[in-house]
Amino acid sequence: MKVITRFAPSPTGYLHIGGVRTALFNWLFAKNNNGLFKLRIEDTDLKRSTQEAKEAIMNGLKWLDLNWDQEEIYQSKRIDRHKEIGNELLRLGYAYKCYCSPEELTEMREKAKKEKKAPRYNGKWREKDESEAPKDIKPVIRIKCPQTGSTNINDIVQGNISIKNNELDDFIIIRSDGTPTYMLSVVVDDFDMGVTHVIRGDDHFTNTFRQKHIYNALNWELPKYAHIPLIHGMDGGKLSKRHGALGVDSYDDMGYLKETMLNYLLRLGWSHGDKEIISKEEAIKLFNLDSIGKSSAKFDIERLTSLNAYYIENKKNEELVLTIKNYYANKKNINITNNDLSLILNGMNGLKTRARTINELAEMCSFYIEKAPITLDKKSKKVLNNENINTLKLYYNQLSKLEIWNKEEIEEDIKMYCQANNINLGKLAQPLRAAITGKSVSPGLYELMEVLGKNETLARITNINN
């Protein structure tokens, strides 16, 4: 049987880290089994669903290349089908109409609470006759759940778990306005879509026991379930804005690579021995549901950042240059000239080992793009104290006389100067770097001076001296 998985987000907000990981696991499992990965937008809550959220979800998935098979399915377009099944359940005698008012139900819950019992529907209309129905209340349809015994779910991640049926109540499948509830819709949609494996967040686990009774009543085969633990913030609580509660697109904004996101999220809850760096291709081969852990994980942006540094360092220079070009064009409205781009490409090996995000990398390139006088960052200003400026001034006289301008000559010149004046190389090199790049961190100094050219290099030093 062909494996079919699905990602079923409700478009009520951005696509956050947890959602992406769920999508990733579904996608990987489908690919690993040569199956299908489908997308279903659960937009039946018309009040909370928004067009922006739908787009955010799809754009997020597209960014990470988690492409779904076939057309996405909108749950809202399938309401008639859900109603049909709801009514069939009614006909079959597995469901019944309930005429309780909302007030009555609230009262019921509060009473249960006072008695320290689980607040649930008491089954008032389960056996009552239609003729007793009040005229002024539109009924809801509730499913008849077994009241004794227990229900068991054999979850791939959570294991074999059962709860007593008296914990469950006869939940609503069709609202008084005739619309289906989520509990019914998921079951019908998963069935109609041929979903074989439901991989979703742990927060849906207890729903599974309810949904199972719908499957049973309809005599439908239950899919396999894998409930994955939730992701928490660093404080152990809910994901906070600082830690993962942002939309995935903001990680793109912050300069995180998609391969970083995928690799990081994969390792959050899933592992393969000591393996940390896992490409998408490898992940497809290795992924399995059995290696998903049972405990929740915390979102640690430090780890994400360090992984990102790894992926930046291992990316092709040409690709990074292109990314930087786009960064300047989109975020700063600056078109980098081809000449400057080739300078950046030339210096990329020295640059990319020093950046942890694309944004850092791009900012690091600024001295290639700027022309004298360049702006100095905080650290370089600190380097350029009076003493160091004086050192520069003295050396400038010698440097300006250098005739052959290439890195070998420059290195030779600088080293000779230091030797002759009995100063450490760093004593001269660091102020030079600060003056020439406006930064305390940069690729190799000699090479950099060569590519910048004599005039530009000297101009930048002159600007400091003044």
Next chain:
RNA sequence: GUCCCCUUCGUCUAUCGGUUAGGACACCAGGUUUUCAUCCUGGAAAGAGGAGUUCGAUUCUCCUAGGGGAUACCA
């Protein structure tokens, strides 16, 4: 309140009864380097607590504590 789940270094995790409890990130120290970063070497750092089962428990069982989730005419 009730039900369900979880608990190994600060963080992500390995371990499927016998290990000096391993790796990675972060941290600290040293080395390489013109600075910073990279890189290399080393270090500190963990089985929530308590009972059992067993020759032997991180691993199996129970209790307690802590955390999370679910308890909607939301999804």
